Amino acid sequence: MADITQRQAKTKLAWRAHLKPRSLGRAITTAFLFLGAWVMIFPFIWMISSSLKPTDEVYDSTFSIIPKTFKGFENYYGVLFDQPYLIFLMNSMIVCVGILVIQLLTAVPAAYALAKLKFRGSNILFGTVIAAITIPINVTSIPIYIGLVKVGLLDTYIAMMFPFFLSVFAIFLFRQFFRGFPDSIIQAARVDGFTEIEIIVRLILPSAVPAIAAFSVFSFVAHWNDLYWPLIVVQSQDKMTATLSMMQYQSNFDTDYGRTFASATVVTAPMVIAFLFARRLFIRGITMTGVKG
Amino acid sequence: MDNAISPLQRRQARLAHWLVLPATILMLLIYIVPISLVLLASFTDYTLVSDYYEFIGFDNYTRMFGDEVVGNSLKNTVFYAALFLPGAFIISLILAITIQEQKQFRSILEVLYFLPVTSTLAAMTLVWGALMDSSQGVINNMIEIFGFAGINWFGSEDVVLYSLAIISLWSVIGFNMVLFLAGLTSIPQSLYEAASMDGADHPLDKFFKITWPMLGPTAMFVAVTSSITAFKLFDTVAILTQGGPDRASEVFLYLTFLEGFEYFNMGYSAALSLVFLGIIFLFALAQALLTDKNVHY
Numbered sequence A: 001m002a003d004i005t006q007r008q009a010k011t012k013l014a015w016r017a018h019l020k021p022r023s024l025g026r027a028i029t030t031a032f033l034f035l036g037a038w039v040m041i042f043p044f045i046w047m048i049s050s051s052l053k054p055t056d057e058v059y060d061s062t063f064s065i066i067p068k069t070f071k072g073f074e075n076y077y078g079v080l081f082d083q084p085y086l087i088f089l090m091n092s093m094i095v096c097v098g099i100l101v102i103q104l105l106t107a108v109p110a111a112y113a114l115a116k117l118k119f120r121g122s123n124i125l126f127g128t129v130i131a132a133i134t135i136p137i138n139v140t141s142i143p144i145y146i147g148l149v150k151v152g153l154l155d156t157y158i159a160m161m162f163p164f165f166l167s168v169f170a171i172f173l174f175r176q177f178f179r180g181f182p183d184s185i186i187q188a189a190r191v192d193g194f195t196e197i198e199i200i201v202r203l204i205l206p207s208a209v210p211a212i213a214a215f216s217v218f219s220f221v222a223h224w225n226d227l228y229w230p231l232i233v234v235q236s237q238d239k240m241t242a243t244l245s246m247m248q249y250q251s252n253f254d255t256d257y258g259r260t261f262a263s264a265t266v267v268t269a270p271m272v273i274a275f276l277f278a279r280r281l282f283i284r285g286i287t288m289t290g291v292k293g
Numbered sequence B: 001m002d003n004a005i006s007p008l009q010r011r012q013a014r015l016a017h018w019l020v021l022p023a024t025i026l027m028l029l030i031y032i033v034p035i036s037l038v039l040l041a042s043f044t045d046y047t048l049v050s051d052y053y054e055f056i057g058f059d060n061y062t063r064m065f066g067d068e069v070v071g072n073s074l075k076n077t078v079f080y081a082a083l084f085l086p087g088a089f090i091i092s093l094i095l096a097i098t099i100q101e102q103k104q105f106r107s108i109l110e111v112l113y114f115l116p117v118t119s120t121l122a123a124m125t126l127v128w129g130a131l132m133d134s135s136q137g138v139i140n141n142m143i144e145i146f147g148f149a150g151i152n153w154f155g156s157e158d159v160v161l162y163s164l165a166i167i168s169l170w171s172v173i174g175f176n177m178v179l180f181l182a183g184l185t186s187i188p189q190s191l192y193e194a195a196s197m198d199g200a201d202h203p204l205d206k207f208f209k210i211t212w213p214m215l216g217p218t219a220m221f222v223a224v225t226s227s228i229t230a231f232k233l234f235d236t237v238a239i240l241t242q243g244g245p246d247r248a249s250e251v252f253l254y255l256t257f258l259e260g261f262e263y264f265n266m267g268y269s270a271a272l273s274l275v276f277l278g279i280i281f282l283f284a285l286a287q288a289l290l291t292d293k294n295v296h297y
Helices: A002-019 A021-051 A070-082 A083-114 A122-133 A138-150 A157-164 A166-177 A183-191 A195-207 A209-224 A229-233 A242-250 A259-275 A279-286 B006-043 B059-066 B068-099 B106-118 B123-132 B138-145 B160-185 B189-197 B203-231 B236-243 B252-262 B266-291
Strands: none
Touching: A002 B203, A021 A070, A021 A259, A021 B068, A021 B106, A021 B160, A070 A083, A070 A242, A083 A122, A083 A195, A083 A209, A083 A242, A083 A259, A083 B006, A083 B252, A122 A166, A122 B006, A138 A157, A138 A229, A138 B252, A138 B266, A157 B068, A157 B203, A166 A209, A166 B006, A166 B236, A183 A195, A195 A229, A195 B006, A209 A259, A209 B203, A242 A259, A242 B059, A242 B123, A242 B189, A242 B236, A259 B106, A259 B123, A259 B189, A279 B068, A279 B189, B006 B266, B068 B106, B068 B160, B068 B203, B068 B252, B106 B160, B123 B138, B123 B160, B123 B189, B123 B236, B160 B203, B160 B236, B203 B266, B236 B252, B252 B266
């Protein structure tokens, strides 16, 4: 008993020491930072809370986080099974995975050649890569759209993925990364009879895992959240991506507000949950280019 | 190195051409051909609805200067950027500095502030639309509790750009904060110790004598990339306002989109996209010129 009180006194003392002269200011700063953090996450809390409510409660004049009537099950069931949200999510997944796979398959070999091999035209190619980094999809969208119309590919997965098959940013990033790989090891591998392909697959790739992982996150998040391109090439419901589906609500598409915010939750949940599981990787990957979105 | 080309080098060069072939083909299809076509189209009156078109020289470009709608969209974009940029810069910097000093809460705070960045802006825009609803939204309810009149966030021409700037700030602050944190972490602690020995002990002294000068390259980087982000405003406009009310939130990229894909004035839209690219390119150039000397990637 005495032991416990003593320990309590000790921890109390430790706390005091923490709080003493300077720390008061620091405590206030911390409080403000958490207040700010509350503002940042409030939209998520409001969204999840509303997704569990019946329509009339969503816009109640007194907001409460806990719903008075729990409609969560109906709302999410409605979104996932009455509305085609499973298809939308699958479409987003197909498009993001497809884009990423082709980006890696085209960027890694090109980046290796640019970093480690001598060949004619390498300077021109690299210069073009640098120039193309500044060109966003918004600029090339018209001819690419017309081209897709002409070949009859509008409203297909190919059309949704095509402009992103080549990531010039990935080539640039991987080239910088591969250049740091010691030439002596590559030379030694060549002497040992490794072919260049074997060198890429067995030596370079394993060493580039951090860069590839960060880029993958960047690519996946960017294309999951992309609204602009799907808005242009998707016409039918069965190709609609999760993000594009949010456009439907700009008019009175669904007057069931609980269900509306259940769908918003379903659309943003995959990226947020993935972020919470791989925080470092996400922060590194998403901030890699410096330009958001 | 000798100039004779060894068989190994020749083999390597041949292989290299195969390795860059897929990327080169895609480069042509995704960048070079489309950019050339945009340039060509910008000299025509091409519309998607008819296959007949004429070359009209610089007409699209001269038309732009007299076009009130374009002028309006540029004015809106600049006004929005002027609201967005100081906040995107200053708030993020203050957050980064104060969060860096937090010992035990640093990582949780980082995660909380970064959460909006990973979320799907299109979905969160719906949420913001509801929070800022003029009659029943949580924000106006709060304002009214304090005895003020509710704000017509999206219905008023004078307010709508502020509302969009607030949403953009929310979505980008965590992003810039992480960039600033990276810059702050790379400042050697010994500099602060030295300054403290010289008597610069006050936080503001430390900031102006060490943090700010050392953070210069990062600050430049954040300023330029945030400007590009501001200029690319699209999602929130497309979902919440569609440029309204009365074109008060019609920003440049959204107008370019409308001209091309709603009105099908492809030629005019092409000219607008090239102006868009020109401005982005200027930002990128500024970044390259101003940061190259100081930043080592």
